[in-house]
Amino acid sequence: MLSQTEENYLKALFHLTTERASKSEVGTNELAAALNVKPATANDMLKKLKQKKLINYEKYGKISLTVAGRKQAIEVVRKHRLWETFLYEKFEFTWDEVHEVAEQLEHIHSSKLIExxxxxxxxxxxxxxxxxxxxxKGEIKIQPGKTLLQVAIGKTCKLVAVRDNSASFLQYVVSVGLGLSCKIRVISRQEFDGTTEIEVNGKKSIVSQKFAENIYVA
Amino acid sequence: MLSQTEENYLKALFHLTTERASKSEVGTNELAAALNVKPATANDMLKKLKQKKLINYEKYGKISLTVAGRKQAIEVVRKHRLWETFLYEKFEFTWDEVHEVAEQLEHIHSSKLIExxxxxxxxxxxxxxxxxxxxxKGEIKIQPGKTLLQVAIGKTCKLVAVRDNSASFLQYVVSVGLGLSCKIRVISRQEFDGTTEIEVNGKKSIVSQKFAENIYVA
DNA sequence: ATATAAAGTTAGGTTTATCTAACAAATTTA
DNA sequence: TAAATTTGTTAGATAAACCTAACTTTATAT
Incomplete structure (x- = not known):
């Protein structure tokens, strides 16, 4: 059985490779940053995960999940998201509160419980x-859509997902008037820095490129 | 914040002192046995818990919980039992399955979740x-009742609680035909070894003294 | 193409929770 | 009460997950 820490490394690798578009390999530093540990620490764990055949990794090379590693990672993601849904729907947790508790609940080991x-x-x-x-079965139905940054000026779109689950980001999302399924109209965009002006329920805001890249729309 | 391990030590101390009748102090060996660790390990932890003012303890002396320690212990017990109830009532877990998963869930930190x-x-x-x-508030309403061992011959009683939560014990309880609120008739008892003959729903069984001491009745 | 910067690794150290083996204190028993 | 047993403690080791500091490899930029 994997430790919580090992599960967290696999989950982070899954997010950085399969879920973050266009890049399917990661480096030690990026992984370490995602987990809030020092590169040296991540390096130790990489050796261990390689030894357990959960990742593909060679010294000074890029990292990717093996089939076995990906399976484990997806199981953790599944648990995390089911618990978030549970907290939100049954226990009246808010959008920005669910993540932190789900980070703990995702490590409970019981297949019956998850079923x-x-x-x-x-x-x-x-x-x-x-x-x-x-x-x-570990299958993922919905594919990651396009981001707010890719929406043309003048067009209206609907928020379907956000990529960053930190409470601070989610609180900012809410402060702009956004929520799941909200309609967003793109008013204008600055060429030089990617800043986007949007309108949500009559409320206008200017958001950074980084912000727009984290808002998935349909 | 306490580690899961520290929480487990406090919980064990609570069970061994306050919940197990007649004895309000415990020794290192007994505690170690309850936690499935060696006495030396428990000894280390006792020093740490004393330093945190969660237990009363002097070298070679008996151990008891301080008010602060008892408060923390009760919080863990509360979480454990709420989760057991949840699993049993909402997720169709059986009597003997709830304990193991609750052992994990009791360590989730979120006061909102528990509320x-x-x-x-x-x-x-x-x-x-x-x-x-x-x-x-940490208050415990129901007081521990008398055990099956204390029921007179010929009398009928009702099972209200069991003291041992191990799956093997609970499975044995079930095999004798017992469940919560079951009626038990005491047929006879052997003087020399405390063995008790009982009848549950027409089914007769002979149970050991140790077993009878773990069945609480009203 | 080489110097500098960035990324990655290694070595050695810390903390937590565990262990074994040896020892000390307390209790029981003959 | 003295010996034997039980109970409790200490010292020294180990493994996991983390750290810092120093070093090496790879990438970048002039």
């Missing part, structure tokens, strides 16, 4: 942030 | 094994 949780929630496909919930 | 869980279950006073669930 029952999934059933209790009626086999949801999305979590409260709009992210896809892998099913019991 | 919501308590509310969701409608503020239960007993868990599926009949044990009292401390309320949000």
């Amino acid at each position: 029952k949780l999934d059933k209790f929630l009626n086999y949801p496909e999305k979590d409260p942030h709009g992210d896809a919930i892998p099913n019991a | 919501k869980l308590d509310k969701f279950l409608n503020y239960p006073e007993k868990d599926p094994h009949g044990d009292a669930i401390p309320n949000a």
Whole structure:
């Protein structure tokens, strides 16, 4: 059985490779940063995960998940997102509160518990942030859509997911008037820095490129 | 914040002192046995818990919880029993399955989660094994009743709780035909070894003294 | 193409929770 | 009460997950 720490490394690798578009390999520093540890620490763990055949990794090379590693990572993501959905739908947690508690709950080991949780929630496909919930077989239905940054000026789109789950980011999302399924109109965009002016329910805001890249729309 | 391990030591101390009748102090060996660690390990932890003012303890002396330690212990017990109730009532877990998963869930840190869980279950006073669930203030309503061993020959009683939560014990309880609120008739008892002959729903069984001491009745 | 910067690794150290083996204190028993 | 047993403690080791500091490899930029 994997430790919580090992599970967290696999989950981070999954997010950095499969879920973050266009890049399917990561480096030690980037992984370390994502986990809030020093590169030296991540390096130790990489050796261990390689030894357990959960990642592909050679000294000074890039890192990727093996099939076995990816399977484990998806299971953790599945648990995380099911618990977020549970907290949001059944326990009146807010958008920005669910993540922190789900970070703990995702490490509970009990296949029966997850099966029952999934059933209790009626086999949801999305979590409260709009992210896809892998099913019991590890299959992911919904594909990551385009981001707000890719929406043309004048067009209107609908928020389907956010990529950053930190409470501070989510609180900012809310402060701009956004929520899941909100309609967003793109008013203008600055060429030189990617800043986008948007309108949500009559409220206008200017958001950074980085922000726009983290808002997934349809 | 306490580690999971520290929480487990406090919980064990609570069970060994306050919940197990007649004895309000414990020794290192007994504590170590309850936690499945070696006495030397427990000894290390005792020093740490003393330093944190969670236990009363002097070298070669007996151990007891301080008010602060007891408060923390009760909080863990509360969480454990609420989760057991949740698993049993909402997720169709059986009597003997709830304990193991609750051992993990009891360490999730979120006061909001516990409040919501308590509310969701409608503020239960007993868990599926009949044990009292401390309320949000740490108060325990139901007092531990008498055991099957104390029931006179010929009398009928009702099972209200069991003291040992191991799956093997609970499975044995079930095999004798027992469950929460079951009626038990005491047919006879051997003087020399405390063995008790009982009848449950027409089924007769002979149980050991140790078994009878772990069955609480009203 | 080489110097500098960035990324990655290694060595050695810390903390937490565990262990074994040896020892000391307290209790029981003959 | 003295010996034997049980109970409790200490010292020294180990493994996991982290750190800092120094070093090496790879990438970048003039």
